[in-house]
Amino acid sequence: MMSQEPVFHRYVALGDSFTEGVGDPDPTRPNGLRGWADRVAEELAQRSADFGYANLAIRGRLLGPIVDEQLDAAIALEPDLVTIYAGGNDFMRPKIDIDALVARYDEAIGKLAATGATVLVWTAYDAGWATVFGKLRGRSAIYNELVREVADRHGARVVDFWRFDEYQDLRMWDWDRLHMSTPGHQNMAIRVLETLGVEHHIVMDSLGPDLLTDKASRRSADLKWTREFLIPWIGRRVRGTSSGDGVTAKRPALAPIR
Incomplete structure (x- = not known):
């Protein structure tokens, strides 16, 4: 027997530019951005008459400020679904203490999970093929192993960005090669919904001609x-x-x- 699709009523998204939606412009929306989280919310709203969605993510935020500025605000909204990805901006600093970084993340995920909400976290993307960002591959791999432990400890679900080979196509990235393009955000929304076990109606835009x-x-x-x-x-x-x-x-x- 197939399990019934989950229904969510209060979705809160936390994080940085990845979750804010940078790279997926839409002038009709707040901050001029749509992004994968909006697209996920649009699909979830079709299954709940009283659905509410909040997005607290702000571009450029390090993990510490995300926890300091967004965690309590998210918990106060009493969500039944929370997504959070943090740490990407920390990777690009000259020095980083990954153990301390993930310890802070662990505490935050624990607080979110304790509310009873379904919590989604991400592994970092494997940019080993990229000219500049590929130099961060070692940091990302260590971070990912620690985040998997955190997810296991708190029962969070993992969106395994590290294994998404489709992002080796530069057309999935915006001009800055750091943020996803519109098709990249569309694909990420699909990946999130698949992780949640929710069917969707998202149609991917054409990637356009080969570069x-x-x-x-x-x-x-x-x-x-x-x-x-x-x-x-x-x-x-x-x-x-x-x-x-x-x-x-x-x-x-x-x-x-x-």
């Missing part, structure tokens, strides 16, 4: 990326500023989604 792969085209694209993304990104690190400075949560309270 040019000859040496001259790759070099031109790499130079443009370095000039327009990497150098400004390094500049923010030096100045101690963040892309999330001045940005507020796009959905701070539970509300219907249309």
Whole structure:
């Protein structure tokens, strides 16, 4: 006998740019973004007449501020479903204590799980094939093993981004190669719903034509990326500023989604 699909009534999403929806623009929505979490909420809303959705994620946030600023606010909303991905921005700092990072995450996941809500966490993506971000592969692998332990300890479900080979296609990523593109967000929404055991009606957009792969085209694209993304990104690190400075949560309270 097939198990019945779960029905959720109060969904709260926590995190950084990944969950805020950066890379999936929509000027009709708060912060001008849609993203995978909105898409998941749209599907879940079809199964519950009293469905509410809040998204507390803010781009650029490190794990510590995510816990400090979003955890208690999320618990106060009494969700029955929580998604949280944090730590990606920490990986890109020159120094990182992964054990201390995940210990803080462990405490946060424990508090969320204690509410009785279904909790989803992510492994970090395996960017080993990428020119610059591939250098973070070792950090990501250690983080992933520790996060799996945390999920096991608290009964959280894992969205295993590390194993999603479809993201080796650059068309699944936005121009900055750091955030997912619209198809990338669509695919992630599907992956989340599959993890929850919920059927969906999401149709993936076309990825468009294959990217040019000859040496001259790759070099031109790499130079443009370095000039327009990497150098400004390094500049923010030096100045101690963040892309999330001045940005507020796009959905701070539970509300219907249309």
